[in-house]
Amino acid sequence: MSLCVSKWSSDVRLEGKTAIVTGANTGIGKETAKDLAGRGARVILACRDMAKGEQAARDITREVKGAKVVARQLDLADTKSICQFAENIYNSGWHTHTHKTLHYLINNAGVAICPYAMTVDGFELQFGVNHLGHFFLTFLLLDLLKHSAPSRVINLSSASHAMGKIQFDDLSGEKDYHPVKAYAQSKMANILFTRELAKRTEGEGVTAYSVDPGLVNTEILRHIRRPLVDIFKTFGFLIKTPAEGAYSTVYCTVTPEDQLINGGLYRDCASVEPCRAGRDDGTALKLWAVSCHLLGIRWR
Numbered sequence: 480m481s482l483c484v485s486k487w488s489s490d491v492r493l494e495g496k497t498a499i500v501t502g503a504n505t506g507i508g509k510e511t512a513k514d515l516a517g518r519g520a521r522v523i524l525a526c527r528d529m530a531k532g533e534q535a536a537r538d539i540t541r542e543v544k545g546a547k548v549v550a551r552q553l554d555l556a557d558t559k560s561i562c563q564f565a566e567n568i569y570n571s572g573w574h575t576h577t578h579k580t581l582h583y584l585i586n587n588a589g590v591a592i593c594p595y596a597m598t599v600d601g602f603e604l605q606f607g608v609n610h611l612g613h614f615f616l617t618f619l620l621l622d623l624l625k626h627s628a629p630s631r632v633i634n635l636s637s638a639s640h641a642m643g644k645i646q647f648d649d650l651s652g653e654k655d656y657h658p659v660k661a662y663a664q665s666k667m668a669n670i671l672f673t674r675e676l677a678k679r680t681e682g683e684g685v686t687a688y689s690v691d692p693g694l695v696n697t698e699i700l701r702h703i704r705r706p707l708v709d710i711f712k713t714f715g716f717l718i719k720t721p722a723e724g725a726y727s728t729v730y731c732t733v734t735p736e737d738q739l740i741n742g743g744l745y746r747d748c749a750s751v752e753p754c755r756a757g758r759d760d761g762t763a764l765k766l767w768a769v770s771c772h773l774l775g776i777r778w779r
Protein backbone atom coordinates (compact mmCIF):
# COMPACT_ATOMS: atom_id res chain seq x y z
CA MET A 480 0.00 0.00 0.00
CA SER A 481 1.52 3.34 -0.98
CA LEU A 482 1.40 6.41 1.25
CA CYS A 483 -0.39 8.60 -1.27
CA VAL A 484 -3.74 6.90 -1.46
CA SER A 485 -6.17 6.19 1.27
CA LYS A 486 -7.83 2.83 1.10
CA TRP A 487 -11.24 3.06 -0.56
CA SER A 488 -13.83 0.37 -0.42
CA SER A 489 -17.48 -0.11 -1.25
CA ASP A 490 -19.77 -3.10 -0.82
CA VAL A 491 -22.00 -2.22 -3.81
CA ARG A 492 -22.98 -5.38 -5.71
CA LEU A 493 -23.37 -5.48 -9.50
CA GLU A 494 -25.30 -8.68 -10.14
CA GLY A 495 -27.21 -8.45 -13.44
CA LYS A 496 -24.88 -5.72 -14.76
CA THR A 497 -22.56 -6.05 -17.76
CA ALA A 498 -19.26 -4.22 -18.18
CA ILE A 499 -16.69 -3.96 -20.94
CA VAL A 500 -13.15 -3.07 -19.88
CA THR A 501 -10.69 -2.31 -22.67
CA GLY A 502 -7.05 -3.28 -22.10
CA ALA A 503 -8.13 -5.63 -19.31
CA ASN A 504 -5.33 -8.17 -19.68
CA THR A 505 -2.94 -6.25 -17.43
CA GLY A 506 -2.44 -3.21 -15.18
CA ILE A 507 -5.33 -1.01 -14.09
CA GLY A 508 -7.75 -2.63 -16.55
CA LYS A 509 -7.20 -6.15 -15.18
CA GLU A 510 -7.67 -4.95 -11.58
CA THR A 511 -10.81 -3.04 -12.58
CA ALA A 512 -12.22 -6.14 -14.29
CA LYS A 513 -11.38 -8.28 -11.25
CA ASP A 514 -13.08 -5.86 -8.87
CA LEU A 515 -16.25 -5.65 -10.98
CA ALA A 516 -16.34 -9.45 -11.38
CA GLY A 517 -16.03 -9.76 -7.61
CA ARG A 518 -19.17 -7.62 -7.29
CA GLY A 519 -21.08 -10.06 -9.48
CA ALA A 520 -20.96 -8.17 -12.80
CA ARG A 521 -20.48 -9.97 -16.12
CA VAL A 522 -17.24 -8.56 -17.50
CA ILE A 523 -15.98 -8.61 -21.06
CA LEU A 524 -12.20 -8.25 -21.25
CA ALA A 525 -11.54 -6.39 -24.50
CA CYS A 526 -7.95 -7.23 -25.40
CA ARG A 527 -5.86 -6.93 -28.54
CA ASP A 528 -3.89 -10.11 -27.75
CA MET A 529 -6.31 -12.99 -27.19
CA ALA A 530 -3.70 -15.22 -25.55
CA LYS A 531 -3.14 -12.51 -22.89
CA GLY A 532 -6.89 -11.89 -22.65
CA GLU A 533 -7.68 -15.58 -22.09
CA GLN A 534 -4.90 -15.79 -19.49
CA ALA A 535 -6.33 -12.75 -17.66
CA ALA A 536 -9.80 -14.34 -17.75
CA ARG A 537 -8.33 -17.55 -16.24
CA ASP A 538 -6.47 -15.53 -13.55
CA ILE A 539 -9.63 -13.63 -12.57
CA THR A 540 -11.73 -16.81 -12.56
CA ARG A 541 -9.16 -18.45 -10.29
CA GLU A 542 -9.07 -15.49 -7.88
CA VAL A 543 -12.77 -14.56 -7.85
CA LYS A 544 -15.21 -17.32 -6.98
CA GLY A 545 -18.03 -17.53 -9.53
CA ALA A 546 -16.53 -14.80 -11.75
CA LYS A 547 -18.37 -14.30 -15.04
CA VAL A 548 -15.63 -13.06 -17.37
CA VAL A 549 -14.89 -13.60 -21.05
CA ALA A 550 -12.11 -12.27 -23.26
CA ARG A 551 -12.92 -10.79 -26.67
CA GLN A 552 -10.54 -9.49 -29.34
CA LEU A 553 -10.28 -5.73 -29.78
CA ASP A 554 -7.46 -3.80 -31.41
CA LEU A 555 -8.13 -0.10 -30.91
CA ALA A 556 -5.49 0.68 -33.53
CA ASP A 557 -7.70 -0.85 -36.23
CA THR A 558 -11.22 0.44 -36.95
CA LYS A 559 -12.08 -2.88 -38.64
CA SER A 560 -11.28 -4.73 -35.41
CA ILE A 561 -13.38 -2.20 -33.44
CA CYS A 562 -16.33 -2.83 -35.80
CA GLN A 563 -15.91 -6.59 -35.46
CA PHE A 564 -15.75 -6.32 -31.66
CA ALA A 565 -18.94 -4.23 -31.53
CA GLU A 566 -20.70 -6.60 -33.92
CA ASN A 567 -19.66 -9.49 -31.72
CA ILE A 568 -21.09 -7.72 -28.66
CA TYR A 569 -24.42 -7.08 -30.41
CA ASN A 570 -24.60 -10.65 -31.78
CA SER A 571 -22.87 -12.66 -29.08
CA GLY A 572 -24.84 -15.35 -27.33
CA TRP A 573 -22.91 -14.82 -24.12
CA HIS A 574 -25.52 -12.67 -22.45
CA THR A 575 -28.64 -13.76 -24.26
CA HIS A 576 -29.85 -15.76 -21.29
CA THR A 577 -31.39 -12.48 -20.15
CA HIS A 578 -31.21 -9.83 -22.83
CA LYS A 579 -28.30 -7.97 -24.36
CA THR A 580 -27.15 -5.23 -22.03
CA LEU A 581 -24.18 -2.99 -21.45
CA HIS A 582 -24.16 -0.89 -18.29
CA TYR A 583 -20.49 0.12 -18.07
CA LEU A 584 -18.12 0.85 -20.93
CA ILE A 585 -14.70 1.38 -19.39
CA ASN A 586 -12.36 2.86 -21.96
CA ASN A 587 -9.14 1.99 -20.15
CA ALA A 588 -6.63 0.74 -22.74
CA GLY A 589 -3.76 3.01 -23.58
CA VAL A 590 -0.33 3.40 -25.10
CA ALA A 591 2.06 5.95 -23.68
CA ILE A 592 5.08 7.92 -24.73
CA CYS A 593 5.95 5.59 -27.60
CA PRO A 594 8.11 6.23 -30.65
CA TYR A 595 6.25 7.60 -33.67
CA ALA A 596 3.93 5.00 -35.15
CA MET A 597 0.61 4.89 -36.96
CA THR A 598 -2.56 2.88 -36.53
CA VAL A 599 -3.80 0.59 -39.30
CA ASP A 600 -5.97 3.50 -40.50
CA GLY A 601 -3.06 5.93 -40.59
CA PHE A 602 -3.67 7.91 -37.38
CA GLU A 603 -0.80 8.80 -35.03
CA LEU A 604 -0.77 5.86 -32.59
CA GLN A 605 -1.38 7.57 -29.22
CA PHE A 606 -4.16 9.82 -30.54
CA GLY A 607 -5.47 6.92 -32.62
CA VAL A 608 -5.65 4.32 -29.83
CA ASN A 609 -6.23 6.42 -26.71
CA HIS A 610 -8.78 8.81 -28.21
CA LEU A 611 -10.06 7.87 -31.68
CA GLY A 612 -10.28 4.13 -31.00
CA HIS A 613 -12.35 4.68 -27.85
CA PHE A 614 -14.41 7.44 -29.49
CA PHE A 615 -15.34 5.02 -32.30
CA LEU A 616 -16.00 2.14 -29.90
CA THR A 617 -18.33 4.33 -27.82
CA PHE A 618 -20.13 5.50 -30.98
CA LEU A 619 -20.75 1.88 -32.02
CA LEU A 620 -21.91 0.74 -28.56
CA LEU A 621 -24.02 3.79 -27.69
CA ASP A 622 -27.32 2.22 -28.75
CA LEU A 623 -26.72 -0.70 -26.42
CA LEU A 624 -25.74 1.67 -23.60
CA LYS A 625 -28.93 3.68 -24.15
CA HIS A 626 -30.99 0.50 -24.31
CA SER A 627 -29.44 -0.58 -20.97
CA ALA A 628 -29.80 2.81 -19.25
CA PRO A 629 -28.88 3.87 -16.67
CA SER A 630 -25.41 3.21 -18.01
CA ARG A 631 -21.99 4.84 -17.87
CA VAL A 632 -18.92 5.50 -20.00
CA ILE A 633 -15.67 5.89 -18.09
CA ASN A 634 -12.61 7.19 -19.91
CA LEU A 635 -9.14 6.80 -18.44
CA SER A 636 -7.24 10.07 -18.71
CA SER A 637 -4.18 11.27 -16.78
CA ALA A 638 -2.80 14.24 -14.86
CA SER A 639 -0.61 14.75 -17.92
CA HIS A 640 -3.68 16.07 -19.76
CA ALA A 641 -2.67 19.43 -18.24
CA MET A 642 0.35 19.49 -20.59
CA GLY A 643 -1.79 18.55 -23.54
CA LYS A 644 -2.92 20.69 -26.41
CA ILE A 645 -5.02 19.44 -29.31
CA GLN A 646 -2.86 20.19 -32.36
CA PHE A 647 -5.66 20.45 -34.89
CA ASP A 648 -3.17 21.44 -37.60
CA ASP A 649 -0.98 18.39 -37.00
CA LEU A 650 -3.07 15.56 -35.52
CA SER A 651 -1.06 13.05 -37.53
CA GLY A 652 2.09 14.29 -35.77
CA GLU A 653 3.91 14.41 -39.10
CA LYS A 654 5.18 17.99 -38.70
CA ASP A 655 6.43 17.74 -35.14
CA TYR A 656 6.13 14.56 -33.09
CA HIS A 657 7.08 14.49 -29.44
CA PRO A 658 6.11 11.28 -27.54
CA VAL A 659 5.24 13.06 -24.27
CA LYS A 660 3.25 15.83 -25.99
CA ALA A 661 1.39 13.28 -28.10
CA TYR A 662 0.45 11.29 -24.98
CA ALA A 663 -0.68 14.45 -23.17
CA GLN A 664 -2.72 15.47 -26.21
CA SER A 665 -4.48 12.08 -26.23
CA LYS A 666 -5.24 12.35 -22.50
CA MET A 667 -6.61 15.88 -23.02
CA ALA A 668 -8.79 14.43 -25.78
CA ASN A 669 -10.15 11.86 -23.27
CA ILE A 670 -11.26 14.71 -20.96
CA LEU A 671 -12.83 16.79 -23.74
CA PHE A 672 -14.60 13.74 -25.23
CA THR A 673 -16.05 12.88 -21.79
CA ARG A 674 -17.42 16.41 -21.31
CA GLU A 675 -19.03 16.55 -24.73
CA LEU A 676 -20.42 13.01 -24.50
CA ALA A 677 -22.00 13.79 -21.12
CA LYS A 678 -23.77 16.81 -22.64
CA ARG A 679 -24.99 14.95 -25.69
CA THR A 680 -26.40 11.98 -23.81
CA GLU A 681 -27.97 14.04 -21.04
CA GLY A 682 -31.53 12.87 -20.46
CA GLU A 683 -30.87 9.56 -22.25
CA GLY A 684 -29.66 7.70 -19.18
CA VAL A 685 -26.00 7.52 -20.25
CA THR A 686 -23.51 9.44 -18.10
CA ALA A 687 -19.77 9.87 -18.64
CA TYR A 688 -16.77 10.38 -16.37
CA SER A 689 -13.05 10.68 -16.86
CA VAL A 690 -10.52 9.31 -14.42
CA ASP A 691 -6.94 10.17 -13.56
CA PRO A 692 -5.67 7.01 -11.83
CA GLY A 693 -2.48 8.68 -10.50
CA LEU A 694 1.01 7.25 -10.93
CA VAL A 695 0.54 3.50 -11.08
CA ASN A 696 3.10 0.72 -11.32
CA THR A 697 2.00 -1.00 -14.53
CA GLU A 698 3.46 -1.84 -17.93
CA ILE A 699 2.59 1.66 -19.20
CA LEU A 700 6.22 2.77 -18.86
CA ARG A 701 7.40 0.15 -21.37
CA HIS A 702 8.48 2.78 -23.91
CA ILE A 703 10.12 5.15 -21.44
CA ARG A 704 13.90 5.44 -21.36
CA ARG A 705 15.68 4.04 -18.29
CA PRO A 706 16.57 7.30 -16.49
CA LEU A 707 12.93 8.34 -16.29
CA VAL A 708 11.95 4.92 -14.96
CA ASP A 709 14.70 5.29 -12.34
CA ILE A 710 13.27 8.64 -11.24
CA PHE A 711 9.88 6.97 -10.78
CA LYS A 712 11.57 4.24 -8.71
CA THR A 713 13.28 6.87 -6.53
CA PHE A 714 9.85 8.20 -5.68
CA GLY A 715 8.50 4.67 -5.47
CA PHE A 716 6.48 5.38 -2.34
CA LEU A 717 4.30 7.71 -4.44
CA ILE A 718 3.49 5.00 -6.93
CA LYS A 719 0.22 3.11 -6.58
CA THR A 720 -0.26 -0.60 -7.06
CA PRO A 721 -2.51 -1.53 -10.02
CA ALA A 722 -5.31 -2.38 -7.56
CA GLU A 723 -5.01 1.10 -6.00
CA GLY A 724 -4.85 2.56 -9.50
CA ALA A 725 -8.25 1.01 -10.21
CA TYR A 726 -10.01 2.64 -7.23
CA SER A 727 -11.18 5.80 -9.01
CA THR A 728 -12.49 3.83 -11.99
CA VAL A 729 -14.44 1.51 -9.70
CA TYR A 730 -15.60 4.53 -7.67
CA CYS A 731 -17.08 6.07 -10.83
CA THR A 732 -18.72 2.74 -11.65
CA VAL A 733 -20.46 2.06 -8.33
CA THR A 734 -21.13 5.49 -6.80
CA PRO A 735 -24.78 6.59 -7.14
CA GLU A 736 -25.23 8.90 -10.12
CA ASP A 737 -26.58 11.79 -8.02
CA GLN A 738 -23.28 11.86 -6.10
CA LEU A 739 -21.17 12.21 -9.27
CA ILE A 740 -20.69 15.09 -11.69
CA ASN A 741 -21.71 14.05 -15.19
CA GLY A 742 -18.80 14.80 -17.53
CA GLY A 743 -16.43 15.36 -14.60
CA LEU A 744 -12.90 14.22 -13.83
CA TYR A 745 -12.13 11.97 -10.84
CA ARG A 746 -8.85 11.42 -9.02
CA ASP A 747 -8.34 9.55 -5.73
CA CYS A 748 -12.11 8.86 -5.63
CA ALA A 749 -13.00 12.55 -5.63
CA SER A 750 -14.06 15.09 -8.21
CA VAL A 751 -11.26 17.40 -9.42
CA GLU A 752 -11.22 20.23 -11.94
CA PRO A 753 -9.49 19.49 -15.23
CA CYS A 754 -6.98 22.16 -16.25
CA ARG A 755 -8.44 25.22 -18.00
CA ALA A 756 -8.00 23.88 -21.52
CA GLY A 757 -9.77 20.72 -20.39
CA ARG A 758 -12.86 22.81 -19.61
CA ASP A 759 -12.95 24.50 -23.01
CA ASP A 760 -16.28 23.49 -24.53
CA GLY A 761 -15.38 25.09 -27.88
CA THR A 762 -12.34 22.81 -28.23
CA ALA A 763 -14.44 19.84 -27.10
CA LEU A 764 -16.97 20.56 -29.85
CA LYS A 765 -14.25 20.99 -32.48
CA LEU A 766 -12.55 17.77 -31.40
CA TRP A 767 -15.88 15.94 -31.70
CA ALA A 768 -16.40 17.20 -35.26
CA VAL A 769 -12.81 16.46 -36.30
CA SER A 770 -12.94 12.97 -34.77
CA CYS A 771 -16.14 12.22 -36.72
CA HIS A 772 -14.54 13.53 -39.89
CA LEU A 773 -11.38 11.42 -39.43
CA LEU A 774 -13.44 8.28 -38.75
CA GLY A 775 -15.95 9.02 -41.50
CA ILE A 776 -18.95 8.84 -39.17
CA ARG A 777 -21.97 11.03 -38.46
CA TRP A 778 -22.52 11.38 -34.71
CA ARG A 779 -24.79 14.25 -33.82
Ligand SMILES: NC(=O)c1ccc[n+]([C@@H]2O[C@H](COP(=O)([O-])OP(=O)(O)OC[C@H]3O[C@@H](n4cnc5c(N)ncnc54)[C@H](OP(=O)(O)O)[C@@H]3O)[C@@H](O)[C@H]2O)c1
Binds near residue numbers: 508635
Ligand atom coordinates in the same frame (compact mmCIF):
# COMPACT_ATOMS: atom_id res chain seq x y z
N1 LIG B 1 0.03 3.70 -15.04
C1 LIG B 1 -0.06 5.00 -14.83
O1 LIG B 1 0.73 5.58 -14.05
C2 LIG B 1 -1.13 5.81 -15.50
C3 LIG B 1 -1.21 7.18 -15.18
C4 LIG B 1 -2.19 7.95 -15.78
C5 LIG B 1 -3.08 7.36 -16.68
N2 LIG B 1 -2.97 6.03 -16.98
C6 LIG B 1 -3.93 5.47 -17.95
O2 LIG B 1 -4.50 4.28 -17.43
C7 LIG B 1 -4.87 3.42 -18.51
C8 LIG B 1 -4.39 2.01 -18.21
O3 LIG B 1 -2.98 2.03 -18.21
P1 LIG B 1 -2.07 1.00 -17.41
O4 LIG B 1 -1.17 1.82 -16.57
O5 LIG B 1 -2.85 -0.10 -16.83
O6 LIG B 1 -1.17 0.48 -18.66
P2 LIG B 1 -0.71 -0.95 -19.15
O7 LIG B 1 -0.37 -1.85 -18.00
O8 LIG B 1 0.34 -0.68 -20.17
O9 LIG B 1 -2.03 -1.52 -19.86
C9 LIG B 1 -2.48 -0.94 -21.04
C10 LIG B 1 -3.49 -1.87 -21.67
O10 LIG B 1 -3.92 -1.28 -22.91
C11 LIG B 1 -3.83 -2.27 -23.91
N3 LIG B 1 -3.67 -1.73 -25.26
C12 LIG B 1 -2.65 -1.01 -25.75
N4 LIG B 1 -2.84 -0.78 -27.05
C13 LIG B 1 -4.01 -1.36 -27.40
C14 LIG B 1 -4.75 -1.48 -28.59
N5 LIG B 1 -4.29 -1.00 -29.75
N6 LIG B 1 -5.93 -2.14 -28.58
C15 LIG B 1 -6.39 -2.68 -27.43
N7 LIG B 1 -5.73 -2.61 -26.26
C16 LIG B 1 -4.56 -1.96 -26.24
C17 LIG B 1 -2.64 -3.13 -23.51
O11 LIG B 1 -2.64 -4.36 -24.20
P3 LIG B 1 -1.25 -5.20 -24.38
O12 LIG B 1 -0.93 -5.81 -23.05
O13 LIG B 1 -1.59 -6.20 -25.43
O14 LIG B 1 -0.22 -4.21 -24.81
C18 LIG B 1 -2.92 -3.25 -22.03
O15 LIG B 1 -3.90 -4.22 -21.81
C19 LIG B 1 -4.28 4.03 -19.78
O16 LIG B 1 -5.31 4.70 -20.48
C20 LIG B 1 -3.28 5.05 -19.26
O17 LIG B 1 -3.11 6.14 -20.13
C21 LIG B 1 -2.01 5.24 -16.40
